[in-house]
Amino acid sequence: MLSTNALEQTISKILSQTEKRVVSTLDETLAESQKQLDDMRSELDAEYDKIISDGKKEADKIEKQIVGSSDLEARNQQLLVVGEAVDNVFNEVLEQIAKAPRDKEYSGLLDTLLREAMSVLRSTDVIVYSNQSERDTVQSVLEKFPDAEMASESIDCLGGIQIKSRDGAMTFDNTLDARISRLKPLIRRDIAAKFGVSG
Structure with missing residues (x-):
């Protein structure tokens, strides 16, 4: 039989070896855990930096959208103000034209309007329309153009003339209303440009 002393030494030796292995394993596990x-x-720091960077980019993008939207809204408001001002001026001009005397000078204007319209249609063989109040003046201007004929019906306009080819295939509106309508967008654009508002 083994003596108690020998048994204790064996147990002590086994415990000591086991303790060394456990401590060694714990040290290795601790070192591995520390490395991990x-x-x-490092990965978390990189991910954190990426999240912060992406967040800043998104914030910049949203800020640009907000600023762009505000700029667009301000520009649209400026265009509306310019448009209203131009409309007011045009309404005043139309009132003045309606009140203007239909004298010899106006007869000369009708002659010019008629010649322009005939030039556009490339024909003097046309039917001419005017408003009721200017029929006599237009008729006297038509005496210079024997191929042209005054229409039996009148048109609703501020002044000026409208012509049609005899076959009705071509029409040119050279009334004062039409001329003003054609000029209005150009004038609006020029005024907007002078005030630094494009559109």
Whole structure:
């Protein structure tokens, strides 16, 4: 039989060896865990930096959208104000034209309007329309154009003339209303440009 002393020494030796192995394993596990923690910390730092960077980019993008939207809204408001001002001026001009005397000078204007319209249609063989109040003046201007004929019906306009080819295939509106309508967008654009508002 083994003596108690020998048994104690054997147990003590086994415990000592086991303790060394456990401590060694714990040291290795601790070192490995520390390495993994350091690796994870680097990855987390990189991920954190990426999230912050992406967040800043998104914030910049949203800020640009807000600023762009505000600029667009301000520009649209400026265009509306310019448009209203131009409309008011045109309404005043139309009132003045309606009140203007239909004298010899106006007869000369009708002659010019008629010649322009005939030039556009490339024909003097036309039917001419005017408003009721200017029929006599237009008729006297038509005496210079024997191929042209005064229409039996009148048109609703501020002044000026409208012509049609005899076959009705071509029409040119050279009334004062039409001329003003054609000029209005150009004038609006020029005024907007002078005030630094494009559109």
